[in-house]
Amino acid sequence: QVQLVESGGGAVQTGGSLRLSCGFSGLPAVTYCVAWFRQFPGKERQALAQLRANGQTYVAEPVQGRFTTSKDANENILYLQINQLTPDNTAQYYCAAVASSEVCSDDIRSNNFRLGMRYWGTGTLVTISS
Numbered sequence: 001q002v003q004l005v006e007s008g009g010g011a012v013q014t015g016g017s018l019r020l021s022c023g024f025s026g027l028p029a030v031t032y033c034v035a036w037f038r039q040f041p042g043k044e045r046q047a048l049a050q051l052r053a054n055g056q057t058y059v060a061e062p063v064q065g066r067f068t069t070s071k072d073a074n075e076n077i078l079y080l081q082i083n084q085l086t087p088d089n090t091a092q093y094y095c096a097a098v099a100s101s102e103v104c105s106d107d108i109r110s111n112n113f114r115l116g117m118r119y120w121g122t123g124t125l126v127t128i129s130s
Contacts, residue, residue: 002026002119004034004095009124012085020080020124022095029053033104035117036069036080038091038126045094047108051078060109085128095121 008020024034033052037045049069050058057069068081082089096117098104103116 004121006095006121006124009126011127013129016085017083022078024076028099031101032099034078034097037094040091050108087128087130090128092123092125094123
């Protein structure tokens with residue numbers, strides 16, 4: 001059974017940093033990807049970063065620089081590091097996954113990638129005060 005559990009969200013002041021964690025389990029060993037999304041109220045979820053089964057990580061161009069991602073060396077955890085936080089980063093952050101080479105090889109900013117996710121965590125809220 002696939003499980004995705006986000007943690008690390010909370011209330012932070014502008015200029016601070018957060019490291020979100022996505023613990024994942026139950027995914028096929030050969031082909032899968034895990035991704036971080038965020039969702040603003042009234043908006044569709046936006047892909048931010050991706051981990052592929054081969055260990056490669058990707059960060060979406062719109063957030064490159066302040067957002068970085070990495071996999072824990074020992075555990076099945078995908079981190080999302082967010083630096084220089086601003087109120088614009090306030091959102092619900094989700095972890096998602098799928099076992100599909102076609103979906104995982106697509107542009108993570110595409111609708112196909114977003115709609116192709118089959119497993120979702122319940123999210124962690126990030127609130128940045130001015």
